[in-house]
Amino acid sequence: MTTITVPAKVPALEPMEATPAASAVTTSLRGGAIAAGDVCDTMRAKGAPPGWTGDASIAADHAMTRFGRETDAVVAALEKAVLACDVYVDQVVRLTKEHADLESDRGELNNAIDALMADIDASTGDDVPALEARAQQLLERSRHLTDQIAAFWQRVRDAEDRLVRALGAVDDVSEGRSAATRDGRADTAALRRELAALGRDATAVNAWWASLSPAEREALKISDPDLVGNTNGIPTGDRDEANRGSLDRDLDRLRGLPADERSDAEQALLDRAEAAEQALAIPGSKVDRTTGLPVDVNLLVYQPGAFGGDGAVAVGFGDPDTADNTAVIVPGITNDGTTIPTNAEDAFRLFERSNGAGESSATIAWMGYDAPSWRPQDALDWPGDGLDMGSVVREDKAVAGGALLADFVDGLRATDEGDRSHLSVIGHSYGSTTASHAAHGHGLAADSLTLIGSPGAGGDAVDHARDLGMPAGRVYAGAADNDFVSWLGRDGDLGMGQDPTQATFGATRFPVDPGVEFHAETIEEGVANHTSYFDEGSASLGNLVAITRGDEPTVISGRTEAANDMALDWARDEAVHQVEKEIEATRQEIERGVEQTREWGRDRWQDVQDAWPW
Amino acid sequence: MVTRLPMLDLVARIGLGIVTLVWLLTSCSSSSSEVDGGPGGGEAQAAKREMDALAEKLLPDLVPRLGEVTEMDAEFVERGGYGLYDYRASAQVLRPAPRREALAEVERVLEEHGLTVESPGETSDVTGTLGNVRVSVVWMSGDAVDTADLTVNTLRPASGDDDYVADTGPTDYTTYLR
Numbered sequence: 189m190t191t192i193t194v195p196a197k198v199p200a201l202e203p204m205e206a207t208p209a210a211s212a213v214t215t216s217l218r219g220g221a222i223a224a225g226d227v228c229d230t231m232r233a234k235g236a237p238p239g240w241t242g243d244a245s246i247a248a249d250h251a252m253t254r255f256g257r258e259t260d261a262v263v264a265a266l267e268k269a270v271l272a273c274d275v276y277v278d279q280v281v282r283l284t285k286e287h288a289d290l291e292s293d294r295g296e297l298n299n300a301i302d303a304l305m306a307d308i309d310a311s312t313g314d315d316v317p318a319l320e321a322r323a324q325q326l327l328e329r330s331r332h333l334t335d336q337i338a339a340f341w342q343r344v345r346d347a348e349d350r351l352v353r354a355l356g357a358v359d360d361v362s363e364g365r366s367a368a369t370r371d372g373r374a375d376t377a378a379l380r381r382e383l384a385a386l387g388r389d390a391t392a393v394n395a396w397w398a399s400l401s402p403a404e405r406e407a408l409k410i411s412d413p414d415l416v417g418n419t420n421g422i423p424t425g426d427r428d429e430a431n432r433g434s435l436d437r438d439l440d441r442l443r444g445l446p447a448d449e450r451s452d453a454e455q456a457l458l459d460r461a462e463a464a465e466q467a468l469a470i471p472g473s474k475v476d477r478t479t480g481l482p483v484d485v486n487l488l489v490y491q492p493g494a495f496g497g498d499g500a501v502a503v504g505f506g507d508p509d510t511a512d513n514t515a516v517i518v519p520g521i522t523n524d525g526t527t528i529p530t531n532a533e534d535a536f537r538l539f540e541r542s543n544g545a546g547e548s549s550a551t552i553a554w555m556g557y558d559a560p561s562w563r564p565q566d567a568l569d570w571p572g573d574g575l576d577m578g579s580v581v582r583e584d585k586a587v588a589g590g591a592l593l594a595d596f597v598d599g600l601r602a603t604d605e606g607d608r609s610h611l612s613v614i615g616h617s618y619g620s621t622t623a624s625h626a627a628h629g630h631g632l633a634a635d636s637l638t639l640i641g642s643p644g645a646g647g648d649a650v651d652h653a654r655d656l657g658m659p660a661g662r663v664y665a666g667a668a669d670n671d672f673v674s675w676l677g678r679d680g681d682l683g684m685g686q687d688p689t690q691a692t693f694g695a696t697r698f699p700v701d702p703g704v705e706f707h708a709e710t711i712e713e714g715v716a717n718h719t720s721y722f723d724e725g726s727a728s729l730g731n732l733v734a735i736t737r738g739d740e741p742t743v744i745s746g747r748t749e750a751a752n753d754m755a756l757d758w759a760r761d762e763a764v765h766q767v768e769k770e771i772e773a774t775r776q777e778i779e780r781g782v783e784q785t786r787e788w789g790r791d792r793w794q795d796v797q798d799a800w801p802w
Numbered sequence: 803m804v805t806r807l808p809m810l811d812l813v814a815r816i817g818l819g820i821v822t823l824v825w826l827l828t829s830c831s832s833s834s835s836e837v838d839g840g841p842g843g844g845e846a847q848a849a850k851r852e853m854d855a856l857a858e859k860l861l862p863d864l865v866p867r868l869g870e871v872t873e874m875d876a877e878f879v880e881r882g883g884y885g886l887y888d889y890r891a892s893a894q895v896l897r898p899a900p901r902r903e904a905l906a907e908v909e910r911v912l913e914e915h916g917l918t919v920e921s922p923g924e925t926s927d928v929t930g931t932l933g934n935v936r937v938s939v940v941w942m943s944g945d946a947v948d949t950a951d952l953t954v955n956t957l958r959p960a961s962g963d964d965d966y967v968a969d970t971g972p973t974d975y976t977t978y979l980r
Contacts, residue, residue, distance in 0.1 A: 288946075472873050472875070473872065473873050474873075474894045475894065475896060475946075475947060475949070476944075476946075477942060477943070477944025477945070477946060477947050477948065477949050478944050478945045478946055479945075479946050480944075480946030480947050481946075519882065520882075521882075522882045522883035522884055523882055523883055524883070526883070527880070527882055527883045529879070529880075530879060530880050530881060530882055530883075531882075533879050540942075540951060541940070541942075543942075543944070544942040544943055544944040544945075544949075545942065545943055545944075546943075546945070548945075561883060712886060712959070712961040713958075715881070715884050715886055716881070716886060716958070716959050719881035719882055719884060719886065719959075724926065724936070724938055724953050724955060725926040725929055725936065725938050
């Protein structure tokens with residue numbers, strides 16, 4: 189009898205204690221550091237209250253200076269702690285991937301061992317040499333894998349040790365003070381000046397950012413999170429970290445105020461902060477199928493007080509700096525900082541459907557401009573939100589938004605790593621007008637421009653798709669037949685430009701489900717038609733996925749009936765419908781009246797019969 | 803092209819604007835309880851009731867054909883700032899049963915539960931509808947992991963139920979699987 193030594197199966201790896209979700213700790217720490225930095229700045233900027241004089245005033249000044257200095261020691265300590273946590277989380281992300289790879293290798297090895305055992309059971313003497321060779325091969329694989337697993341756990345311990353040492357180096361007041369006063373601490377004021385000097389040149393900003401040390405970057409994220417988080421050209425991951433720090437600070441502060449003590453402005457800020465928080469949570473525990481890791485969610489813009497309190501925000505799924513395909517969705521009227529969860533839902537659906545099959549995607553809901561928005565509770569606030577909504581009849585917000593959008597896309601181009609990402613901009617409703625202005629007026633650096641549910645492709649100067657300056661054949665348009673907003677495009681001074689789905693406009697038109705016919709009393713169905721372009725399973729979503737991936741959508745011929753004529757047709761039919769409805773209502777009213785009269789007559793006749801017993 | 807009738811265009815535009823504003827005002831002030839029983843419920847409550855009931859019966863039969871689901875919350879999602887709400891739940895099944903093998907089983911389960919199975923084309927591999935509810939399953943391959951995405955959603959958005967929606971938290975559909 190021959191003995192063949194088969195290696196034992198390799199046991200499953202213990203799960204890692206830390207996960208990429210540990211980044212939440214870093215975010216909280218950074219948020220704390222930002223808040224402490226704000227306190228420090230306030231203490232330094234303000235002295236004794238106005239009107240104070242004499243010894244009390246001097247004492248107050250000194251006390252505030254001392255407090256400011258001590259707070260700065262906390263900030264300096266936190267700068268180091270946050271940097272250490274950041275490095276640790278990066279390592280955890282890499283180690284998590286390694287863990288998954290090792291588990292996969294282990295599974296394959298154990299399957300091979302099972303297969304060998306089965307072959308041995310069924311073997312004859314002639315098979316022995318080959319089986320022994322396979323066993324030897326598996327033994328070597330097993331040893332190699334066991335060594336790899338041991339080395340992996342050593343790297344996990346090393347990462348933890350480094351973190352503990354870094355945190356231990358700033359865990360008391362004296363260490364914080366020395367961190368604050370040490371030579372080489374980042375001069376954030378100087379860094380701010382350098383960044384300001386670069387203006388809107390995203391490529392220069394990107395190169396400057398790359399030249400900074402990790403400590404300088406971290407210090408700037410803490411001292412100026414709003415600047416770092418919203419400057420185009422700074423990499424997505426850094427913008428996200430800075431903006432999440434700001435968000436964490438805002439949520440902490442505003443939720444800490446009793447609801448009845450919050451001013452209207454504070455409540456509005458909290459609403460926008462909570463909306464951003466909700467949008468960031470949309471993927472839940474879902475995994476990015478191209479990385480095997482939790483979906484990378486990025487807060488690319490966070491300015492909750494921008495545009496008179498409407499707020500600016502952008503939330504992305506996937507990493508646009510590394511993705512093969514990136515899509516920026518520009519929402520339209522009624523949207524502001526509070527509606528980002530809805531906008532992000534659309535972006536996430538596009539991400540889920542376009543990411544995979546050999547290509548990675550990133551999608552961004554960009555509410556980074558001041559769209560005409562609406563708050564019902566302020567409907568009578570004039571000039572206020574009423575005026576804001578009224579601005580839908582003008583293009584000025586689309587013009588201003590177009591410049592901001594073009595800058596944002598320049599930023600994505602500047603931070604793009606590796607092969608050039610295929611970048612699509614998708615404008616919906618008034619957002620399509622905004623995107624058209626970005627293309628026509630500001631050289632939008634996208635590979636394609638898609639206009640859906642468009643009220644017009646931006647102003648008098650755009651008569652044809654070629655006027656948008658996009659690559660040939662890369663202006664796409666789609667509109668539901670029963671989307672009344674798509675009936676507004678027109679030639680001439682009035683309105684927001686040409687209907688981009690017209691055959692004469694020259695865009696590539698793709699099919700969209702027509703939507704249901706609606707009447708004035710069921711206008712919500714008309715609104716549903718206008719908001720169905722990202723619906724699961726819709727023809728529109730399928731085509732938007734193709735465009736995002738750089739493929740051609742299904743193509744249909746353009747509209748030949750002028751958009752305004754479609755509106756007039758509807759208005760004419762609606763007038764007939766309303767008259768018919770009124771006639772029908774009147775007829776039913778008369779019938780009811782006749783019936784009631786008959787009943788009355790019958791009742792009276794009955795009364796007569798009852799009173800006259802013949 | 804259209805400039806031949808500028809006044810008509812203007813009238814149409816203003817008319818549409820008025821219709822939109824009237825609808826917005828109406829949607830802000832409508833009493834949802836008028837639509838379908840119960841205070842503060844209406845269309846949204848009816849949609850939730852219909853979808854929850856179907857999910858409770860369907861998911862225990864459907865999900866095992868696909869794989870394991872660990873998270874599936876149903877919640878209302880507003881369309882823009884329009885006061886229209888979709889009710890929606892989605893789940894991601896990692897390393898699902900292969901599409902070719904599971905497809906027939908999934909279709910059979912949907913049909914057994916009375917759904918009309920259809921093939922919508924480019925974004926969903928299997929779709930079934932019943933009343934106001936749609937169920938779809940999409941298989942996707944990835945460099946790291948393959949997934950099947952299961953979505954249950956209402957077809958028609960509900961309107962006029964802001965308060966009810968604001969007061970209604972997510973419903974955990976994984977409880978139907980235990």
